[in-house]
Amino acid sequence: MQETVKVRADITHRYGDLLVHDGLKLAIRENEFLCICGPSGCGKTTLLDIFAGIIKPSAGQVLIDGEEIDPKRHNISFVFQEPSTLPWLNVRDNIGTGLRIKKRPKAEIAQKVDDIIGVVGLRGFEGYYPHQLSGGMKQRVSIARAFATDADLVLMDEPFVSLDQPTREKMQREVLSIWEHRRRTIVFVTHNLEEAVFLGDRVVMLSAKPARIVADIPVDLPRPRDPVSGAFTALRARCAELLHEMHIDDGVNH
Amino acid sequence: MNGVSAAQRFVPSAQLRPLALNVVSIVAFLAVWHFAAAIVNSPFFPSPYKIVQAFVTLATNGDTMGNSLWAHCWASLYRVLVGFAAGVVLGVPLGLLMGLVPGLYTATRSIVEPFRFIPPIAWIPLAIIFFSGLPRFAFLIFIGSFFPVFTATLVGVARVEQIHRKVAIAYGASRYWVLTHIVLPTVLPDIMGGMRVALGAAWLTIVAAELSGGTSVGLGRMMVNYAELLQIPEIVVGMVLIGALGFAMNEILLLVERRLFRWRWQVTL
Numbered sequence: 001m002q003e004t005v006k007v008r009a010d011i012t013h014r015y016g017d018l019l020v021h022d023g024l025k026l027a028i029r030e031n032e033f034l035c036i037c038g039p040s041g042c043g044k045t046t047l048l049d050i051f052a053g054i055i056k057p058s059a060g061q062v063l064i065d066g067e068e069i070d071p072k073r074h075n076i077s078f079v080f081q082e083p084s085t086l087p088w089l090n091v092r093d094n095i096g097t098g099l100r101i102k103k104r105p106k107a108e109i110a111q112k113v114d115d116i117i118g119v120v121g122l123r124g125f126e127g128y129y130p131h132q133l134s135g136g137m138k139q140r141v142s143i144a145r146a147f148a149t150d151a152d153l154v155l156m157d158e159p160f161v162s163l164d165q166p167t168r169e170k171m172q173r174e175v176l177s178i179w180e181h182r183r184r185t186i187v188f189v190t191h192n193l194e195e196a197v198f199l200g201d202r203v204v205m206l207s208a209k210p211a212r213i214v215a216d217i218p219v220d221l222p223r224p225r226d227p228v229s230g231a232f233t234a235l236r237a238r239c240a241e242l243l244h245e246m247h248i249d250d251g252v253n254h
Numbered sequence: 255m256n257g258v259s260a261a262q263r264f265v266p267s268a269q270l271r272p273l274a275l276n277v278v279s280i281v282a283f284l285a286v287w288h289f290a291a292a293i294v295n296s297p298f299f300p301s302p303y304k305i306v307q308a309f310v311t312l313a314t315n316g317d318t319m320g321n322s323l324w325a326h327c328w329a330s331l332y333r334v335l336v337g338f339a340a341g342v343v344l345g346v347p348l349g350l351l352m353g354l355v356p357g358l359y360t361a362t363r364s365i366v367e368p369f370r371f372i373p374p375i376a377w378i379p380l381a382i383i384f385f386s387g388l389p390r391f392a393f394l395i396f397i398g399s400f401f402p403v404f405t406a407t408l409v410g411v412a413r414v415e416q417i418h419r420k421v422a423i424a425y426g427a428s429r430y431w432v433l434t435h436i437v438l439p440t441v442l443p444d445i446m447g448g449m450r451v452a453l454g455a456a457w458l459t460i461v462a463a464e465l466s467g468g469t470s471v472g473l474g475r476m477m478v479n480y481a482e483l484l485q486i487p488e489i490v491v492g493m494v495l496i497g498a499l500g501f502a503m504n505e506i507l508l509l510v511e512r513r514l515f516r517w518r519w520q521v522t523l
Contacts, residue, residue, distance in 0.1 A: 052424045071426040078424035084417045088439040088517045098425040129517040149425075 006030040006185045007153060010060040011050055013043070020046055021057070022210035028153075031183040035196035037239065038206030039246060044189045045081075047211070048155045051187060052076050064152050075102065077146035077184075079156040083138050085130040085145075092117070092126040094141050098149040112148050119181050120144040120174065136167040143175060147182050156188040160195070172198060176223070193239045197232060198225055203239060207246050215242045300487045305494065308487035317479065317488075321471050327495060329471040330460050333388060337395025338449075338456045345400045345452075346445055349407025350437070359408065370405070374398040374459040378466045391463045391472075398459035399452035406448025410441035443518065446511045450504055457500040 007028040013021040020043040028034050038044055049055040051062055053069040053076065062069040069076070077098060085094045092113055099109040117123055120140050130138055139159055146154050156175075160168040172195060179186065190196050196203045197219055205215040217239065221231055284302050291301035300308075312323040352359040352366075359366070374397045381390045414437050422432050464474025477492035 054420065054423055071424060072428070073426075076424055076426065078421065080417060080420070082417055084421050086418055086421070086436070086439070088515075090517070097421070101422065101425045101427045101431060131517070155424075 003029045006032070006064065007051075007187075008063045008066075009051065011047070011057045011062065012059040013046065013050060013055075013057045019210040021050075022212050023060070024206075024211060024213060026204065026213070028185055028187065031185055033179060033186045033188065033199060033201045035200030035203045036187060036189045036206060037191060037193060037196045037203055037243070038211065039208045039243065040191055042206045042208050042211045044191075044206065045157055047206075048078070048157050048187065048189055051153065051155055052078055074153070075149050075151045077149055077151040077154045079139075079142050079146045079154070079159045081158045081161055083130070083135065083142075083162075085133075085138050085141050087130050090127050090129050091122055091133070091141055094130070095122075095144045095148050098145055098151075102149065116144045116148045116182075119147070119178055136163055136171060139163065139171065140174070143171075143178065147178055147184065151184050154184045154186045156186065158190050159188075161190075161192075168195075173224075175199065193236055193243070194227060197221075197236045197239065198227055205239065205242050205246075214246060215239075298486060300490065304487045305490050308485075309491045309494075312488060312491060317476060318483070319470065319479070321476075323476075323491075323495075325471050326473050326476045326492075327499065329469070329475075330464065330473045330496070331499060333391035333463075333472070334395055334453075334456045334460050336388065337392040337459075338399045338452060340392060340396040341399030341452055341456075342403050342449060344396075345403030345448070346407050349404045349445075350411060350433075350441070352404075353408045353411025353441075354433075354437070370401045372397075374455070375462050378463065381463070382466060382468070386468055390468060391460065394463040395456045395459050398455035402451035402455055403445065403448040406444045406451070407441055410444030411437065413444070414440045443511070443515050446507065446514070450507050453500065453503055453507065457496055461496065 005027045007026070009024065009026045009028075011021045011024045012019075024047070026034075036044060036047070046055065050057050051069070053062070053071045053074070064074050067073070075098075086097065089097070095116060096109045096113045099112060104112075117126060120143060122137070122140060122144060125133070125137070130141070133141070143159070146156075159175075160171050163171060176199065188196075188199055193203075200219050203215075203217045203219060204213055205217070206212070207214045217235070219235065221229075221235070225232055227233075287302050291299050291304075309323075316322040317326070352362075374394050377394055377397050381394050384390075385393055418436050418440070419432055422436050427435070460472070461474035461477070464472040465478055469475050473492045473496055477489045480486075480488035480492075
């Protein structure tokens with residue numbers, strides 16, 4: 001299978017004296033579902049902001065199709081951890097936000113929004129305002145907004161962390177099904193190993209600050225994955241072990 | 255398509271009940287007034303009927319100087335609208351500017367804030383010297399309505415949520431897009447609230463301004479003329495009309511608010 005690299009990142013980032021990312025190198029294939037895991041406070045959210053072009057790294061760069069990332073030129077989608085729907089827009093207009101920022105023609109926006117509404121299962125809720133929706137539905141609107149554009153890169157920052165367990169599992173399956181309908185390059189940040197192994201084509205493990213890549217684990221389990229299968233639990237256990245070792249290292253270093 | 259808001263839009267019993275209750279309140283109020291006037295029985299305490307009589311006479315024959323009641327109402331209303339519009343047109347952009355440019359408000363606070371505490375009435379002497387006619391009244395009303403709008407806008411800008419700004423920037427929005435599509439929708443409810451406060455201030459100011467002279471028409475002027483003649487019913491007609499006009503304008507703004515802000519769970523009073 002021919003696989004082109006979509007995103008190439010080489011990031012060193014500091015907050016004043018604090019080294020957050022230390023020569024973090026990543027190549028993400030086109031349409032790959034990449035999960036990034038790491039201990040809390042390892043700068044995962046900052047990493048996504050750098051991927052989005054919101055923050056410039058102190059050194060290095062993020063390239064999309066060989067060009068330096070620029071949110072005004074590339075189509076970046078972002079699904080945030082906290083609710084990020086715009087309360088004054090109904091579901092339809094919220095989903096169309098990215099397309100309107102990109103100044104797409106009205107007919108195209110209407111068409112694409114309508115298509116994705118069907119995919120995310122929000123048909124019938126087009127005219128609802130966010131305050132009339134549950135937390136899970138609001139997050140579904142954010143996900144639909146992310147997949148409505150022809151995104152070069154979809155960034156997801158622990159999008160299900162505030163949802164209850166059953167909703168969370170349902171949403172994970174939904175994201176996979178959306179991704180199967182609309183292939184995109186995804187960077188999905190989570191601290192939940194099971195989620196990472198369930199979703200990702202590959203799981204990248206970061207160390208505590210300064211963040212380096214300590215493991216890059218391809219997940220070649222067939223989809224749909226069964227979280228109670230032997231192969232799944234074995235892989236998950238391996239990730240957990242790596243994470244555990246990192247914490248021990250962390251203790252020794254300081 | 256819009257099931258929920260269609261249901262919220264019109265529920266007959268929910269809308270008619272307060273209306274009916276208000277009619278009952280008005281009738282009760284008039285009844286108490288009527289009997290109180292009958293008991294006191296003095297020309298200085300006119301009954302509601304006397305007020306209605308005065309209103310009808312004023313509306314059909316005009317006042318003692320030959321000005322129609324309509325001319326008095328329109329003169330005051332026009333001055334209020336011009337001054338109020340000026341207050342909004344200047345208050346909103348300045349509030350946005352002060353709210354959006356970091357440090358601008360904190361650096362100028364000691365100049366801006368004291369102005370807020372100089373009541374419009376305190377500007378009357380200067381207004382008498384510098385302006386005459388419409389500009390004088392419009393200026394005083396502008397002073398009264400600028401600060402409520404300005405302050406509400408300034409406070410509203412602080413309410414813009416970082417996450418909403420971040421959504422726009424991540425999807426590649428320009429600063430101008432953020433201003434028009436994130437900041438303005440967030441601040442608009444505050445601006446509307448400020449406008450309704452400003453409207454109240456405008457009506458407070460117009461009467462005082464008209465009392466200061468320089469005009470022969472206006473509800474405030476009319477009331478002073480009748481005060482000199484010791485004709486109380488005509489004065490009360492002026493008071494009632496000011497209340498009614500202010501109330502009507504406030505209701506119009508509320509209606510606009512309810513239409514505009516259907517996305518909010520509630521609209522404040």
